Amino acid sequence: MSTNLPDPTGLPGTGVHRIEKVALTAGLHDRSARIIGGGIAGLTAALALAARGASVTVTERAPELTEIGAGLQISPNAGRALEALGLGPALDAVSIRGRGVRMWDSAGRRIATLDFLAHRPQARFRMIHRARLIEVLAAAADAARITLRLGHAIEALPREPLVIGADGLHSRVRQVLNGTEAPFFTGQTAWRALITDPEPPTDGTGWADLFLGPKRHLVSYPLAGGLRNIVAVRQRPDWQAEGWSHHDDPAHLRAAFAAFGGPVPGWLAAVRETGIWGLFRHQVARRWHDDSRVLIGDAAHPTLPFMAQGASLAIEDAWQLAACLDALPDQPAAFERFQSLRADRATAIVALADRNARAYHLSGPARLAAHAGLRAIAAVAPARLTARFDWIYDYDPTRLGA
Template structure:
């Protein structure tokens, strides 16, 4: 069986590995001239780590990952800690796998290394896909074609595969723009804590993490704005604009912005859950199927879950079409719930006006200190889920 995978990101590469482990021939078509990723950090929760272990990718990541001491929330201006929940060691104890940070580039490199072990030269760059035939063929932008038994549209928010399948539409602007930057820790006067830290503010929030075994500091800032910025991870923004967006914030946040060699800025879009993800022998995966805000750190992880689930159900299905329907049935409720939860988290992180801080975060802080397990338990449905055992 031959799979044609459109998109060489985390979802596409993971799908290629998962299918290859089950005997499929795979080709990955990436429109960019090379598999280069913008500098950005990812949080991989235990539900994602289970997939990386099953794909045997985790061994390629050990030198570059970072395991945070805790997940915490602080107020953006004062830096006052709202709560801190232990993660290092505790995550594996509670959810069966660690919670880690990794540079997106390092994860893509690890996936490519693993795929090359299984099938060298499976990735073909500089090949844009403009459409498909439902019987399992893709049409390239130069008019040429390739045929197979399955087409996977892992081509992101502006998916050409989804547009053909469901018609032209525009993604929904969420009212938020995002800033991203990565800075060497030794260049910072006040580096961020060795945690996954949410800095909550008035109509904005930031997240700081560590990457590359703790040597890099990663910054993500989300700000409510009525007018969207251009959409795209490689669009550089103005340092003055970023400083103004977080004016008066804690020196850790301000220092990251001041020392960032590049500050990328783009608008955040999502879509309501789609009515279907497949047509004939063609299906969607990852952001092409269910784009979500980064406020639960689940975008990449849900693509990993998609990849394993898709390969597993196809291994048991009577036909490709039957397998694609089963894949959709297994994934749609979970991804829709996480999309909604990500949007809800963004609203929660933006309540830190003086009055809102006391009313909203006060009970949360007390609860986290008295019964921290209750806060951890709110994540059980996300982190304990293991698609490698569930299908």
């Protein structure tokens, strides 16, 4: 299999390192799986199934495994599954280790610091370029002899005993299982951009910085290779298109965040190219499976990006689906078990991201009161702020018995 990923950084030293081939059990050696979609969910599921002996084909509509130029935070909950698949060292070589989140107001005054590294020193938060993650997954898939069919969009679902719908936000498999559903526009659009980091980390660790302003917020964090990722969200009632591929003039981004202080003006001045897209809210799928087909990742539970958990949930799904299929030879029972393991957690995280969408954009007195409350907790009991997310980050998908 050839991955043929362009290096969007143009920088040396970001190649794939130290992929270990992992064999967990041979429990699925007599099973064949067809995965629709070669994104994060599809490739991770392919690896998790192959590690248990299954023969796997991934069908991806894109002619190449390319990824948009953007960063991703992979939290320890998902990291545990990737590490169990032997990918820890390869990921560490191409990521920055996250220390936590620093929250600022739009003027650049500190609100609170969530020091996840101090709270959880053994766990790894990784901040990684999406292309680097796909590259690591694809190299591991190659080593595991997974068949990848590129340039093939599935319309009619194949009649095979095990079909996994990892086909993302506008999933064809979800549509077949659930009928046509209408997401609704949240009234928010997001710009994303990559810049050369004016102050790249020197010790391989870095913070995610979150700046909160009235009806808008901006998140930024460093990536390996001297890059910095920026996501800037604002409320805007008039947008209609969902998708990642709309280009915009960086001047619009700068104008929308002109009132922001701290390092933000310098970062935005460095933006040469930006994409913009509308944020839509989707329901978690009602039906995740029938007897031969099952949904994972965004196909099952797309989330707004305000908890940075979409890819992490997809990775957890991938591991747990393989574990359920391995533990329960009766496939419909395995699918049922998989949905029951996953649905409540995914629904809770999607709901939390929805709540953050509102909390991040407060205006007027509500904003001042919320920031004052956070500052007070940060001053007297900072651990209370970090502990609020233990249920997300301490979760270990590899330990839950199927």
